[in-house]
Amino acid sequence: MESITVDYVKRYLPVRTSDAHKGNFGRVLCIGGNAQMGGAIILTSSAALYSGAGLITVATDPVNRSSLHARTPEVMFSEMYDYSLLKKMIPKMDVVVIGPGLGRDQVAMSVFKNVINSIGSDQPLIIDADAIYLFGQYLNTYPANKHKKIILTPHLGEWENLSGLNAQTENPDLNRQKVDQLGVTLVLKKARTEIYYQDSQWKNTSGNPSMATGGMGDTLAGMIAGFLGQYADAKIGINSAVFLHSYIADQLAKTHYVTLPSQIIKAIPSMMQRLSTDNREDAVDA
Numbered sequence: 001m002e003s004i005t006v007d008y009v010k011r012y013l014p015v016r017t018s019d020a021h022k023g024n025f026g027r028v029l030c031i032g033g034n035a036q037m038g039g040a041i042i043l044t045s046s047a048a049l050y051s052g053a054g055l056i057t058v059a060t061d062p063v064n065r066s067s068l069h070a071r072t073p074e075v076m077f078s079e080m081y082d083y084s085l086l087k088k089m090i091p092k093m094d095v096v097v098i099g100p101g102l103g104r105d106q107v108a109m110s111v112f113k114n115v116i117n118s119i120g121s122d123q124p125l126i127i128d129a130d131a132i133y134l135f136g137q138y139l140n141t142y143p144a145n146k147h148k149k150i151i152l153t154p155h156l157g158e159w160e161n162l163s164g165l166n167a168q169t170e171n172p173d174l175n176r177q178k179v180d181q182l183g184v185t186l187v188l189k190k191a192r193t194e195i196y197y198q199d200s201q202w203k204n205t206s207g208n209p210s211m212a213t214g215g216m217g218d219t220l221a222g223m224i225a226g227f228l229g230q231y232a233d234a235k236i237g238i239n240s241a242v243f244l245h246s247y248i249a250d251q252l253a254k255t256h257y258v259t260l261p262s263q264i265i266k267a268i269p270s271m272m273q274r275l276s277t278d279n280r281e282d283a284v285d286a
């Protein structure tokens with residue numbers, strides 16, 4: 001397994017040209033947040049925004065509209081249960097992320113099916129949180145998904161539910177077998193997150209237990225989405241998002257017992273700037 005380090009991330013940070021505009025940095029659609037868990041998709045979309053995505057739309061339950069706009073007026077709202085609108089919107093997106101706070105009921109399953117049927121074979125689809133459960137259920141009926149560009153981001157509990165491999169039994173060989181069978185990219189979240197591509201495997205070298213707070217994975221999903229819209233090479237984008245998410249937490253943890261997802265989000269632009277310009281990577285705004 002190859003290691004993702006700070007030097008790797010610095011080497012590949014994209015350079016913004018002086019004539020760049022928002023259309024260069026990705027149209028991202030974030031889908032999730034039922035009436036109980038709007039915070040999850042607000043974290044995801046905020047993370048995509050602070051990671052540099054050009055244009056972000058959130059498809060969510062209408063009750064989340066005003067809190068979304070109060071938090072991030074830069075982000076557009078769409079009604080998650082308007083299936084024909086969602087179907088029309090998806091082909092225009094560079095990246096779609098589904099799952100944070102989505103729920104697992106029949107309505108959530110209808111949203112999921114609508115999205116997986118509408119997404120094109122060249123469009124990255126990040127499947128996180130509840131959508132990982134829904135993906136597992138969906139596969140029972142429609143097993144062939146290899147034509148889709150799917151990125152799964154489970155924690156160990158979600159991975160067990162999907163693969164049958166638990167925290168004790170999962171290992172690189174068995175994970176690889178499952179990944180090949182599913183035809184996906186796997187971001188297996190744990191203390192040292194592992195990433196399985198079709199042709200290589202990577203291990204993160206950053207992260208710490210101050211990150212054990214609800215919403216931390218929702219935040220990572222948004223960072224991956226934000227980076228996928230900006231990096232020409234998806235593998236480098238995903239690896240860099242995974243590393244930076246935890247690396248910012250490592251810097252914050254020097255002075256913070258707990259690192260909140262929203263603190264990490266706020267520190268993304270300053271960390272990216274510092275890594276792109278000089279060696280003062282230890283400083284973050286919190």
Ligand SMILES: NC(=O)C1=CN([C@@H]2O[C@H](COP(=O)(O)OP(=O)(O)OC[C@H]3O[C@@H](n4cnc5c(N)ncnc54)[C@H](OP(=O)(O)O)[C@@H]3O)[C@@H](O)[C@H]2O)[C@@H](O)CC1
Binds near residue numbers: 158167
């Ligand atoms: N502000 C909001 O709106 C927030 C909304 N959120 C939304 O909540 C929804 C549910 O997501 P979820 O991850 O909280 O719960 P779930 O899918 O039931 O998984 C937990 C199960 O897995 C097991 N488990 C084993 N290993 C594990 C590990 N390493 N890391 C974590 N768990 C591990 C664990 O076992 P345990 O050790 O707890 O017994 C337990 O049985 C989802 O939509 C998400 O987006 C949250 O993000 C919070 C902020």
Ligand SMILES: Nc1ncnc2c1ncn2[C@@H]1O[C@H](COP(=O)(O)OP(=O)(O)O)[C@@H](O)[C@H]1O
Binds near residue numbers: 218246
């Ligand atoms: N002890 C730890 N060390 C390093 N990283 C951690 C630790 N605990 C949690 N994390 C990270 O926090 C994130 C948690 O994701 P997840 O469980 O999906 O959160 P949520 O669903 O609440 O948003 C993952 O990126 C994981 O790697």
Ligand SMILES: [Mg+2]
Binds near residue numbers: 128129
């Ligand atoms: Mg999660």
